Amino acid sequence: TNMKLHRSVFAVIIAVLLFFTSCKKNQLGGKSTVQGQVAHHEKPIPFARVFIKFNAKEFPGSDTSLYDSKFRTAGEGKYSFTCYKGDYYLYAYGYDQSIMANVKGGLYVKVRTNEDITANLAVTED
Numbered sequence: 465t466n467m468k469l470h471r472s473v474f475a476v477i478i479a480v481l482l483f484f485t486s487c488k489k490n491q492l493g494g495k496s497t498v499q500g501q502v503a504h505h506e507k508p509i510p511f512a513r514v515f516i517k518f519n520a521k522e523f524p525g526s527d528t529s530l531y532d533s534k535f536r537t538a539g540e541g542k543y544s545f546t547c548y549k550g551d552y553y554l555y556a557y558g559y560d561q562s563i564m565a566n567v568k569g570g571l572y573v574k575v576r577t578n579e580d581i582t583a584n585l586a587v588t589e590d
Contacts, residue, residue, distance in 0.1 A: 490550035508541030512558030521578035
């Protein structure tokens with residue numbers, strides 16, 4: 465019976481490890497949604513480039529090759545993506561036609577499971 469006890473404990477440990485390692489985190493997909501608008505002084509920035517860094521709470525820098533995903537906003541500066549719980553840093557840049565200047569900015573977003581977040585991303589001149 466001592467051997468059965470060891471096997472049971474071992475099976476429980478393996479089950480717990482599999483459970484915790486199978487929880488997806490810090491990646492796209494999932495049932496949480498982050499949406500918002502890229503804007504400069506509340507003016508939408510159409511077709512801005514938005515970059516996502518997974519598992520990041522602080523600005524990773526302006527080298528966009530270091531980011532994990534990217535997309536463009538819609539014509540009214542809006543964006544939306546689905547993801548799993550985790551920490552995400554969003555960095556955007558675009559062009560404000562009204563002042564004829566490049567604009568950029570970033571935002572940290574913490575996402576919980578099955579959460580819908582509105583995260584408007586403010587950008588400023590270079």
